Amino acid sequence: MAAADGGGPQQLTLEPQHELRMEVDWGKQVHLQLVSGQAEVFGTALDLGERVSIGGQKVAVFTWEGCTLQMDGEPDMMYTSDETPMGQYVSIHDVLDARRQEALKAKGEGPRTFVVGPTDVGKSTLCKILLNYAVRSGWAPTFVDMDIGQGSITVPGCIAATPVEAPIDIEDGLPVDAPLVYYTGTPTPSDNPALYKHLVDRLANVLDARAQSDAQVRASGLVVNSMGWIVELGYELLKHTVQALKCDVVLVVGDERLYSQLSMELKRSSPSTQVLKLARSGGVVVRSRELRAQARKVRVEEYFYGYRKELSPASQTARFDELQVYRVGGGPRAPTSALPIGATSVADPLKLSRVANPQELLYTLLAVSHAPQPELLLSVDVAGFIYVQDVDLAKGTITYLAPCAGPLPSPLLLAGSFKTYLD
Structure with a gap:
């Protein structure tokens, strides 16, 4: 990479099949412009002369043929690398694309791809690349986000799905015109795994119905992003998601043990499912618990105010007795180890209880339901x-x-159940 000296805009030259990796903290802005050549960000192609703003993000600008970029601003971290997994990712896209072509001809199901692995190995990045490459090939895959801790489609605490019909915007992220959203209300499935599984099943049923009504949607398939909890109960929930969403391609990123586990178990239960192993992306940054909490807050702020603070949310007051606010779960349950031998907890994890004390709702998110009556709150999206x-x-x-x-x-x-303190 060659860069011009001085305090003004810099010119950066990338050699073919090199990647510029950049980290820009929240509250800062760096502007990039493609001056010559070809470049893409997670599979979204940059147009010549296009100027994009990077803020609160970690991005990788990759070029197949070489390019020149102009950069205005100071990233917190920036370097180039020729060790990228892009060749492997494109090979996977080619396989998925062939399966979509076959599915369209046969009026069958396109690939349902599940990207799994521990936290901070590049799962979300791989999903974006596969989605963008599919769109650039003429498909409209559905993106399903199971990572309730962060939330890339909407706020944290949700499992959600959205059709992707155009390349993902580098600045604004995924399209959210018509998302399908179910609210767990917690950033981790461990708080109520039964609710998580129930909502996964609901989502799967709706996606199946959508696929059956449109041959192009059916052939385009799914790209599913998983959470990073891959051991014990987390592993069981991953397997449940594979079955519920009928995933037939599982991409395991950065974890040999998980690959071995899933390969053996899915070979027995779902022999037609392909399980592939991928290396962890070299540009991934491990985030601390504090950074993850900060990211959740930013996601909530973006929901109300927009990425560029361009939205104007409304502060309103309502009488609490005119609202019907419910919480899911039958109260705290004793762990199995604390129960008498042979006994099981009688608390219903899907029980709906009306909230009587509004004070406990302070600084929390409430989901506005489409349900016509309380009994359907867990069956209808929000x-x-x-x-x-x-x-x-x-x-x-x-x-x-x-x-x-x-x-x-x-x-x-x-x-x-989680509080977010907005400024």
Whole structure:
């Protein structure tokens, strides 16, 4: 890489099949422009002369043929590498593309690809690349995000799916015009694994119905991003997701043991499922617990205010008794080890309980449900979210932040269990 000296815009030259890796913290902006050649960011091609803004992101600009970039701003970290997995990723795309072609001709199912591995190995990046390459080949795959701890489609605490019909925007991320969203209300499935499995099953049923109604959607298939919890209960939940979503391609990133486990078990239970092993991406940065919590907060802020703070959410006040807020779960359950031998917990993990004390909702996200009645809260997806800013017990009111002004689409709300403190 060659760069011009000086404090102004820099010119960067990348050799063929090299990658520029860049980290820009939240609150900062770096502008990139493609001056000559060819380049892409996670599979999204840059147009000549196009200027993109990078902020609060870790990106990799890859070139097959070589390119010249102009950069304005100072990244927190920047380097180039010729050791990238792009050749392997393109080979996988070619295989998936061939399967989509075959599925369309036969009016059958396209590949349902599940990307699994521990945290911080590049799962989300691989999903973006596979989605973008599929779109550039004329397909419209559905992206399914099972990583409820971070949330790349909507806020954390959700499993969600969205059709991807155009390359993913480098600045704005995934399209969210018509997402299918189910709210677990927690950043980890361990808080209520039965609820997680129930919502995975609901999502799978809806996706199956959508696929059956459109041959192109059916042939385009799914790309599924998993959470990074891959041991013990987390591993069981991964297997449940493979079965529920009928995944027939499993890409294991950066974990030999997980690859071995899944290869053996799926060979017995789903012999037609392909399990492939991929190396961890060299540009991945391991994030601390604090950084993950900060990322969750940023995702919530982006939901209400937009990536560039271009949105104007509305702060509104409502009487609490005019809302129906429910929480999922039958209360705390004793661990199996604490129960008498042979006994099982009688608490229902899917029980809906109406929230009587609004104070416990302060600084939490509430999902606004499409459900027509409380009994269907766990069967129907959600319309969106509000954030509880203040509670006035004397007046019996709550003040909340909503994406737009006006009455809520429904008084039926699902409460989350994690708090987010927005500035």
